[in-house]
Amino acid sequence: MEANQTLTIQDKKVKLVDGEFTPTQALDILNALIDQKINYHKIENLQHWEQNHNTDPKPYIRRIQELEEEKKAIDRYMSDIKKEGKKLSISGILTIKPVD
DSSP: OOTTOOOOOOOEEEEEEEEEEOHHHHHHHHHHHHHHHHHHHHHHHHHHHHHOTTOOOHHHHHHHHHHHHHHHHHHHHHHHHHHHTOOEEEEEEEEEOOOO
């Protein structure tokens, strides 16, 4: 490859979830995803604190609280769907792309 050529990197799509689920199954899947994100932010917060004890934990704490609120909202939603005796369709596709 010549020095003045650059690579063109395409966006990448990852299909995480795609299908129909009972409310219980859907709740299990969504809670697992959200719990992973919560754990990620907890670990990031701890790692930053270990590197610098003056690091502001508020952004991590705020994001964890937002995710906990989402879990509660999803739980209420699933309860309503369950009462109606319905199934759910979940389509979860992540788009990954490089940024400058």
